[in-house]
Amino acid sequence: MSSGTTSPSSAPSASSASPASSASSSAALSAPSDAGPARRGPDWRIKFGVLSLIWGFSFLFIKLGTDGFAPPYVSFGRMFFGTAVLLVALVVGRQRLPRTPRTWGHIAVAAFLLNTLPFTLFAYSELTISSTLAGICNATTPLWGMLLSLVALSEDRPTRRRFAGLGLGFVGVLTVLGAWQGSSGQDPAGTLMALVASASYAVGWIYVRRTLSGSGHSNLTLSSSQLLTGTVQLAVAAPLLAPLPHSLPVVPLLAVFALGALGTGLAFLLQFGLVAEVGPTTATLTTYFIPVVATAAGVALLGERLTWNTPVGALIVLAGAALTQSRPRKS
Numbered sequence: 001m002s003s004g005t006t007s008p009s010s011a012p013s014a015s016s017a018s019p020a021s022s023a024s025s026s027a028a029l030s031a032p033s034d035a036g037p038a039r040r041g042p043d044w045r046i047k048f049g050v051l052s053l054i055w056g057f058s059f060l061f062i063k064l065g066t067d068g069f070a071p072p073y074v075s076f077g078r079m080f081f082g083t084a085v086l087l088v089a090l091v092v093g094r095q096r097l098p099r100t101p102r103t104w105g106h107i108a109v110a111a112f113l114l115n116t117l118p119f120t121l122f123a124y125s126e127l128t129i130s131s132t133l134a135g136i137c138n139a140t141t142p143l144w145g146m147l148l149s150l151v152a153l154s155e156d157r158p159t160r161r162r163f164a165g166l167g168l169g170f171v172g173v174l175t176v177l178g179a180w181q182g183s184s185g186q187d188p189a190g191t192l193m194a195l196v197a198s199a200s201y202a203v204g205w206i207y208v209r210r211t212l213s214g215s216g217h218s219n220l221t222l223s224s225s226q227l228l229t230g231t232v233q234l235a236v237a238a239p240l241l242a243p244l245p246h247s248l249p250v251v252p253l254l255a256v257f258a259l260g261a262l263g264t265g266l267a268f269l270l271q272f273g274l275v276a277e278v279g280p281t282t283a284t285l286t287t288y289f290i291p292v293v294a295t296a297a298g299v300a301l302l303g304e305r306l307t308w309n310t311p312v313g314a315l316i317v318l319a320g321a322a323l324t325q326s327r328p329r330k331s
Contacts, residue, residue: 044277051270052286054262056293059131059138060301061259062123068252070242071123076234077256078119078264083231085265086224095221097228106211107225108233113204115230116237118197125197128190130304135294136176136314137194139287139321143169144202146324165323172316178309223268288318 065074090097098104126134146166177191212222274283291314298304 052289058263064255068249072238075119081260082264083227111230121197125193128187132298142321144199169320175313
């Protein structure tokens with residue numbers, strides 16, 4: 001949520017569904033891997049499957065959360081519960097938060113781009129669009145990343161294949177929206193917010209690579225700091241954007257708790273372990289499973305309508321995203 005929250009890159013994520021995130025989505029903080037001896041645990045395929053399910057269900061949790069709370073409070077709760085999980089892990093691992101004002105300044109910008117803004121935009125978007133469409137929009141983050149990298153990262157040179165992926169992804173988005181029949185009944189404003197959220201992930205990844213990569217802090221430290229900062233940002237902004245909630249309905253509250261504790265906190269820890277075990281390339285393949293899970297969950301549990309162009313367009317988007325992440329083989 002990614003979804004991340006959500007967007008493939010080269011290091012563990014502080015977003016998702018990337019996934020996811022997102023995204024959320026994908027790999028957010030390009031910092032050194034947490035040091036320590038390798039520990040025996042579940043097979044990496046189990047971690048991979050659980051991570052894909054958690055981030056895929058995040059869009060369903062957002063939808064349920066907005067049934068009882070205004071979008072800014074859904075995002076605030078998401079980050080609050082996610083921060084709690086990571087701070088516990090930080091204490092157990094005997095790690096400390098950064099101390100320099102310069103690092104915290106960069107973390108504040110990263111928190112806004114990778115958490116505060118996209119999380120809130122996705123929550124607002126799901127007031128008017130399906131969780132299925134939101135999950136598919138999240139999968140466009142690699143496309144935005146490739147487009148932005150042409151300007152922001154001179155060493156990341158484009159290839160014909162990656163340009164083709166960008167064009168293919170654009171065609172996929174138009175297919176999902178049913179552009180030939182007036183957006184296929186989807187709300188244009190809500191769809192635009194979801195796409196801007198995905199683009200925000202891409203901008204955030206680039207910012208993090210330029211400012212926090214090689215900072216000497218662990219992924220857990222940076223991610224905890226980032227979510228903590230985002231929680232503070234929304235604690236200030238949420239009351240300005242929407243009235244305080246008058247009640248705490250059970251189902252939306254449980255959805256927000258699951259979104260934060262599982263989809264943000266636990267998902268980060270799972271991804272850190274997955275990247276350490278199988279590397280970032282394999283770990284970020286969860287990006288391509290998130291919209292599949294989001295679509296299945298939305299149709300099966302929320303009764304969302306699915307027309308032929310949605311799955312077909314999603315496959316085209318994922319194919320384009322895969323091409324933008326391809327690299328020429330080294331001899």
